[in-house]
Amino acid sequence: MTKHFLKISKDFSETPGARYYSDGNFSGEEFYEKILRYAFKEALEDDSKLVIDLDGTEGYATSFLDETFMRLAKEFGKETVLKNIELISIEEPDWKDEIISYIKDVE
């Protein structure tokens, strides 16, 4: 299976914000709508995995990651998301389990 790559610090922002557009710049809502959903769609169409690299930013708010991955799971289904994404987080390894729990918690 081939892989598509997305590095948040490079492809979106080094200072990701909070949950909604109304919270300020680089929100989770913005990241999802402008970057992630298209990157994930493209990866699915190519029968590829989407590798999301979380390293290199100045830190995340839980609201940013929650909003982003919750919306991804709602739109594409949690099984599809869990099967087709791979997370890289060397700087803060515990984000990986945290994000997986956000995805699994989606009804």
Next chain:
Amino acid sequence: MLGVFFCNFSYFEFDKSIKITDIIYWIITSTVGLYIAINVNKVFQKNHSEKDIIILEIKTIIKSVDKMIFFIKMKRLPFETIKAQFKEINEHLNLLDTLIKESHCSTLSLSNHKKKLHELRRLITGLSPTNGFIILKNSNFNDISKNAREFKVAFYKLIFAINKC
């Protein structure tokens, strides 16, 4: 006893010859004694410097938590700074975990500290910022400041545990 011995020194008789077995016995005893002393000292020094390194790392975390508590008390937390502080604390915590696992205190666990950090981070960065600041209301201030205090105390307790092991 020593007084009695020296006062009656002339009473005792000493051989002018010494047996070779006595010399060998004396050398072996001294060497073993010296070897034990040096090695005990080495182990003590090693454990002591391990503890120093670990405690230094814990103190770095406590300083970062103090900075965070300062903002919590003001009920006005700069969003970018807080995010960066949480990342910094988490990275130090992961390093501390590695150091402890490699040390003679490897049975100590940081799972409680990680859980507390996770909870505090969720409570603070789960809130929406306004003009770049997370504003705490009375309703969430008590909970957040209690969690932050407990998080800090957990590191002092860790220092006590490190000193005991």
